[in-house]
Amino acid sequence: MNKTILSTTGTPMTQQSGSTSGGYVPLGMLGNKVAAFSLLNMRVTSLGASDLKEMNLKAQFGANWCEQYYTEFDAKKEVFVFNHKRLATDILSACQAVGPYSETAERRVGVWKMNDGQLVVNGRQLWRADGTVLEHGIHEDRVYPVGGDVGFDLSTPEATADDVNKVLAAFNSPQWIHSMAGEIVLGFFGMSLVSTALRRRPHVLMTGPAACGKSTVLEYVRWLLGPLAFGCTGPQTMAAYYQSLAGTSKVVVNDEFEADPGRMACKDTFDVARMSYSLQEGDEGIVRGTVTGKSKSYRFYSPFIAAGISPGKMEPADLTRWVILEAKGTPKGERLTAAEAREIGPKLARLYLSRWNVFQDSETAVRQRILASGGDGRMADTVGTLLASYWAFVSDTPATDEDAKFLVSMLGIEERIAVHQVSDELQCLEALTSRVLPFKVVDGAALVTRQLSIAQAIETVCKDPTEQPEVVMRMAQLGLRVAFAKGRWSLYVVNSPMHQELRKLFAGTKWAAGGWSVVLRRLPGGEESTQRIGAGLGAAKVTVIDIPEHLLPSVDVNDMLLAA
Structure with missing residues (x-):
């Protein structure tokens, strides 16, 4: 069997005709280990000094090949022997000459995008969506080792419209509260097939009471994906994800996912999902230390x-x-x-790969429509990707502007925009204004103590700024001031992370140690200023923001006096 050895640039290396199967391509150094691509098993192997032994080298690079190219006559013993030390030296020298090797160059099992923008599938066979079959090895400076089964190949027929409709009907079997939920799940299935080729990889969470059908739909997705699905129950640890998913395009299908931010496994799951959303090839991902003192990169x-x-x-x-x-x-x-699902799934995959260009063009049209409808860039990335992916299943031509307008209107864009408007700055303001404390309030001729939230205290001052001096004084102690200036109501918040009263207000939140000033400044009217918070207090750096409208007085603000 003839085998062509590829260089690190993908060009053939000279080898004698009729040579024995085996050999290697030097990839570089992984610390003190060598990384080489075995032309025997078509996989990447890393070898330390203790691995460069006779039998291990034969196992990695081919016993017959080793004998053919590294057998020498030992004059002392008067026999032919395998000079494994020379082979080890050649491998080490070649890898040192290449330089450092990064695992980011490897493309394992899954669907990937090549330099021309088209897709290549790496499974038991390496092939392009246009029908071209390639040898496992190095192409365009990327390493394609032999991987597992992706569940479909060039001989798999494409799904029919009836197949697509059957799956879509199954996805729509639950009584979804949100419109186009089944279409979103179908779009997720298509998008997940080509996830590594995408700039953004949105996630889907199905929720509802027991027996509402959400787990059944999840099971459908797992059956349809076949070998590309990583099925699990409950949040998993970082190590579990790394061992099962690193460097692949497998899809996490997670049942019984009850999110609990207090659990490390839940935090790891959200960290991995957050990174997977936008990680690009070449990025290092999450880098963590190890017991050996060396860093380890987690990439998903x-x-x-x-x-x-x-x-x-x-x-x-x-x-x-x-x-x-x-x-x-x-x-x-x-x-x-x-x-049925295991039969239709591979056909759907072949159909989707053949419509890769339809998806790409449709994604552009849908993104533009979402932005024109008031959505932001992140929403266009998340929802737009899923809608365009759904469209690729139901049409062999890209979505037009009218098609995109229809999809976005059916989605219920206003509700989605409201969800995406939840931000760190709004959460920070909510954490501050929802805190309840005792305040002394003027009630008629009496001064009474009442439990008020900061929001209620702000509302009280806005309603009658000159008649609530105790509230104004207490807020100053808390590092807050309500003021009416330049035709608008503003809230001043002291910037200093060392302000003890503000630290107490933010206790239990991620702003407990400070940082609220930077985040609050993103709100309407947000700016930094130097102001006095209260009588007898010196000027301090503060963040100024507009007071939310629902806390403002209903009377004409021009009749209001400045707050104390």
């Missing part, structure tokens, strides 16, 4: 689809990366058996 491209009764509390950064679908009641309509 896996989209998540999860189901749970309680979605838990998500940070704004997570809310904008996940699409949350809620169901109620009991499922109705089309069902999908495991056998």
Whole structure:
């Protein structure tokens, strides 16, 4: 069997005709280890000094090849012997000449994008969506080792419109509260097939009461994905994700996902999902230290689809990366058996790969429509990707502006915009204004003590700024001041992270140690200024923001006096 050895640039290296199967391509150094691509098993191997032994070298690079190219006559013993030391030296020298090797060059099992923008599938065979079959090895400075089965190949027929409609009907079997939920799940399935080729990889969380059908839909997705699905129950640890997903385009299908930010596994899951959303090839991902003193890079491209009764509390950064679908009641309509799903899944994958250009062009049109409808860039990335992916299943031509307008209107864009408007700055303001403390309030002729939230205290001052001196004084002690200037009501918040009263107000939040000034400054009217917070207090650096409208007095503000 003839085998062509590829260089690190993908060009053939000279080898004699009729040579024995085996050999290697030097990839570089991984610390003190060598990294080489074995032309025997078509995989990347890393070898330390203790691995460069006779039998191990034969096992890695081919016993016959080693004998053919590294057998020498030992004059002392008067026999032919395998000079494994010379082979080890050649491997070490070649890898040192290449330089450092990064695992980011490896493209393992899954679907990837080549330099011309088209897709290549790495499984038991390496092939392009246009029908070209390639040898496992090095192409365009990327290493494609032999991987596992992706569940479909060039001989797999494409799904028909009836197949697509059958799956879509099954995805729509729960009584979804949100419109186009089934279409979003179908779009997720398509997008997940090509996740490593995308700039953004949105996630989907299905929630609802027990027996509403969410876990059944999750099971459909797992059956359809076949070998590309990583099925698990509950949040997993970083190590579990790394061992199962690193360097692949597998999809996390997670049932019983009850989000609990207090659990490390839940935090790891959100960290991995957040990184997977936008990680690009060449990025180092999450870098953590090891017991050996060397850093380790965790890199993921896996989209998540999860189901749970309680979605838990998500940070704004997570809310904008996940699409949350809620169901109620009991499922109705089309069902999908495991056998049907496993038969249709590979066909859907082949159909989607053939419509890769349809998806790309449709994504542009849908993104523009979402932005024109008032959505932000993150929403266009998250929801737009899923809608364009759905469109690629139901049309062989890209979505026009009218098509995109229809999709976005069917989605219920206003509701989605409201979800995506939840931000760190709004959460920070909510954390501040929701804190309840005792205040002395003037009630008629009496001075009484009442439990008020900071928001209620602000509202009290805005309503009658000159008749609530005790409230104004207490707020000054807290590092806050309400003022009416330049035709608007403003709230001053002391910037200093050492202000003890403000630290108490933010206790239990991620701003407990400071940082509120930078975040609050992103709100309307946000700016930094130097102001006096209260009588007898010196000037201090403060963050000035507009007071939310629902806390403002209903009377004409021109009749109001300046707050104390």
